[in-house]
Amino acid sequence: MSQRIVVINPNSTVAVTRGMDAALAPLRLAGGPAIESLTLPEGPPGIETEEHVAAVVAPLCRLIGREEPEADAFVIACFSDPGLHAARERTGKPVFGIMEAGLTAALNLGAGVGIVAILDRSIPRHRRAYRAMGIDARIAGELALGIPVIELADERRTFARMLEVGAALRDAHGADVLVLGCAGMAQYRERLQDELRVPVIDPTQAAVGMALAAVRIGFRRRAR
Amino acid sequence: MSQRIVVINPNSTVAVTRGMDAALAPLRLAGGPAIESLTLPEGPPGIETEEHVAAVVAPLCRLIGREEPEADAFVIACFSDPGLHAARERTGKPVFGIMEAGLTAALNLGAGVGIVAILDRSIPRHRRAYRAMGIDARIAGELALGIPVIELADERRTFARMLEVGAALRDAHGADVLVLGCAGMAQYRERLQDELRVPVIDPTQAAVGMALAAVRIGFRRRAR
Amino acid sequence: MSQRIVVINPNSTVAVTRGMDAALAPLRLAGGPAIESLTLPEGPPGIETEEHVAAVVAPLCRLIGREEPEADAFVIACFSDPGLHAARERTGKPVFGIMEAGLTAALNLGAGVGIVAILDRSIPRHRRAYRAMGIDARIAGELALGIPVIELADERRTFARMLEVGAALRDAHGADVLVLGCAGMAQYRERLQDELRVPVIDPTQAAVGMALAAVRIGFRRRAR
């Protein structure tokens, strides 16, 4: 019987879903699980505040509830991992958050992890999460692009700034593996990796990779 | 062009290689990378001491050197992760150690990680490694089977003892995900998971799962 | 001009609000700020799951937005600190969460902090929070009452169980200060402190005490 991984973009911007979905192509294998990317229509256009993080939890859990009978694993594709623990209460099937999965994957690819954030103001939230995960000793640093969201559409400028920030994380902070701190930057991953010569992780790819393995191996979580 | 993951059992016991290889079947997908399990003929029959850990590094690196032109990722399949960092100096392709991969995968499946070790005397070595990885805050506990290696062949007794140790980790230490602290116990994983009702991770499966994703996504490490 | 602290019970059970409010009497001082306890009508009857925690954030922030012109500080009176960081984005006035305030107050009253939880399943969520706060080195232990919520109304039995759990935290875990891990147990605080002979902290009282000081001193947070 065929298997299926459901990837949920908890913001309502379909273009973001499409971008991340395109980056999942290499993980779609004959005989492997289907990978389906859904947009959360109730989500905000982008998740930028603590309120946004909380606001998507209820519709996200409802969506997971609806999809559960036909799903073998879930990926929550926002770097704040909104609703990750709520989803794990809702379903006994594996649920991956892209921050958690991206960072734990990074621990296998380098000694010091650098994170490329979008917004400065997310950094304290992220740092709380790294401590909560118990992996903060491995974080080399985090820097934000500091580009207004509206200007992220300018790909040349965005990439130039990513290069700058990535190089600073590598050279001044000692990072030897980078994680993109956002679900919507997959298109830059490979080029950035080529230029900076350290592994660059798109966290959605990393999380779906983990989900693929989990589904094939057969991990099961149970409510205790 | 086809991709290939090389899994190396650094001990010379072919039966162990066969056992772990059988457990990798679900990760062999049409269109996905070939997964090939090799035995290190120069290794000892089992890796039980610090000297064993060191002794396999040179032949392991030579093997990796020989295989490298035809390989896209490597997995070192011994829970002491022998030669992991040496191998990463030798090749820029991703190298996964099953301890590192098994534990970092576990961080995505539970809050407190319990480890089922074979020998009591390995535990201090493991604990040094958990601290070195910077994830020791997430380790709930580790307990050894305490069965002489020769008696591990008695599968009934071994499984009974695994159940006992797993239940103690879950109930007295608060673990809600278990990792098998050895490459050769994959055949018990699913039954243990069913009985204990927490996810049980065979670290070789977890590492090969990560390698599969890494190969498909295209992570590249470069010597700096 | 008079000052005002707004204490918000994010569950909708008015009896809980009343109970916590009664315990705030000693902090109502002539010339000091008014202390007003509000119930969040949109909240669930009790906050028991991760979904509940997220669900109250939006109405809580709206309530804070409405009250802000007339408030000098806020207290979120649920031991999961729901919406604490969202509220701090919403307002530049001090916002206290009772978990954070109760635990940081405890650091001033003892060497090892013991927490009396209601439900076993909250403990992993709490432990993530203690790590996120960066104070987990000071947590001696946490134990749950393990009484079905419906039976908490039996005060004799509840108190007997609190005594048992508190004594275990003190004697087996080495706690020398206890924090009640719930907003609704203030009525037991003093008796428990008398019986166990260690300081016992009701976290709502502790948080309102901090808010009182913050308002009088004039701490101001600003969005950066």
Added chain:
Amino acid sequence: MSQRIVVINPNSTVAVTRGMDAALAPLRLAGGPAIESLTLPEGPPGIETEEHVAAVVAPLCRLIGREEPEADAFVIACFSDPGLHAARERTGKPVFGIMEAGLTAALNLGAGVGIVAILDRSIPRHRRAYRAMGIDARIAGELALGIPVIELADERRTFARMLEVGAALRDAHGADVLVLGCAGMAQYRERLQDELRVPVIDPTQAAVGMALAAVRIGFRRRAR
């Protein structure tokens, strides 16, 4: 029956006592505890060395012993928290140290705590204390004014330097809450907070605020 908080300046400089006492005015409330600031005549003019820290313990404890029958809580008003644990052995009433109270209060007002020290040579002593408290993960940085004590009297220069150091802590170290690392700088607190637009904590105010709450709530510590 009326309550009373005794604040002890462990140095013998009455002007310092007066300065800190003036800053306590907002915490003196009708119906609230009396707050009385005492100078330790046996103390040195300023506490600048490890020997000074130790030297004040005996007279401090004697003073606490004499005041105890008429006191409900004590505050030791020196940022080295001299005699804090000794005082807690002497009396079962709450004793607050201004470093411990100032920093734990700060944990409620920001993500990363910056400390404005007077002297460079105090910083290693402070860092030992932050580790001993188990909160060092939350310290963003500490910088000293580096002004000879004699020149601290020049308020213009001192404030200018505080601004400089505070801005560096905020901008280069990522602090979003500041603690004044000294009992004698209360007069600058509000202006500094206004200029830097992050909460600035005078630790004596913070400690007396905690004592006020503790006295009103009725925390009791008992010798075990």
Added chain:
Amino acid sequence: MSQRIVVINPNSTVAVTRGMDAALAPLRLAGGPAIESLTLPEGPPGIETEEHVAAVVAPLCRLIGREEPEADAFVIACFSDPGLHAARERTGKPVFGIMEAGLTAALNLGAGVGIVAILDRSIPRHRRAYRAMGIDARIAGELALGIPVIELADERRTFARMLEVGAALRDAHGADVLVLGCAGMAQYRERLQDELRVPVIDPTQAAVGMALAAVRIGFRRRAR
């Protein structure tokens, strides 16, 4: 020119000084530094409280000041390391505290350090110190003899209890090296080591051993 290590027993009990001095015989080598044990006459008979710890600092520093011209290194022989940092301000010559030296020596002899304390009430003080030292991750456990000081003179009973406590640290807490948490138990060290079959460290011996090396090598600290 001959070298000299000054070992100071900061309590006034000459019998303790004699006992520790006898244990230093193996470190007195022809051509090596003289090792002289002094009693601090101003000290209390035993250092049991935080007040005692502070009270000895001033006379200890005076003694160090007097001895400094003729000394090459100092050892403060009390497991609370009283005045250690004050002494380091007083003199640029190496000063060793027996807790710090005993524990750091232990890190070279085992994976998990167990401490045999005299009194239960010292344990929170010790734990603060282990955190301040930044080595608490290596402490396996600490247990107190729980024998009234007056009864310590009964050597049979004391040794029996040390065996019991040492075995519990080894077997239940996983310690594989033990440190005697007191300057006055050297006479039991060797027997305890023989019986328990793990290294047992008398901290005064360890500190004098470090001082011997420091003096011979020529380490110099300078007041900054």
Added chain:
Amino acid sequence: MSQRIVVINPNSTVAVTRGMDAALAPLRLAGGPAIESLTLPEGPPGIETEEHVAAVVAPLCRLIGREEPEADAFVIACFSDPGLHAARERTGKPVFGIMEAGLTAALNLGAGVGIVAILDRSIPRHRRAYRAMGIDARIAGELALGIPVIELADERRTFARMLEVGAALRDAHGADVLVLGCAGMAQYRERLQDELRVPVIDPTQAAVGMALAAVRIGFRRRAR
């Protein structure tokens, strides 16, 4: 009966052995243990990679096995501590690694430890080791000389660079004690200490100093 400490240079460069041996002269005392420095002929000329670290373990353990009947303690004189834990399995006599001993000695001489490394690429390996040791909270920083090994023979240039790196560790990283991160730099130690005015530790001297004390005191480790 006379005692003997065996110091093993695990690389095969006899000039390095001679250099380190010369620095041990002050620890050779009449009546004290003989200190003998051996070169491992099977070692590489220098230990620069993870493979080198592993490759020396077997011959090192064989050498220790041969010397054991006539030795009372061993020192492994390479800053990567190759084979340290393997050697401790092989013999119950004390075995010191110069990294472990040098750093734990440093904890007694300063608050923040700075390490002068030879090669940049060793730093991630070292940092893993510091975490594994559980002392990373005390590491102020590590900087590499960045001089090609072949050019280390230019003593003027090497010393000038050591001064530069040492001053940066002291001034920008806050180190107040330095450890030379290599077995072959003893000849610079004293001059560096004089110039930088902080203690500078040659780790081989520190380890042999600890071994001297251990032998004289009579520490014994036993296989468990």
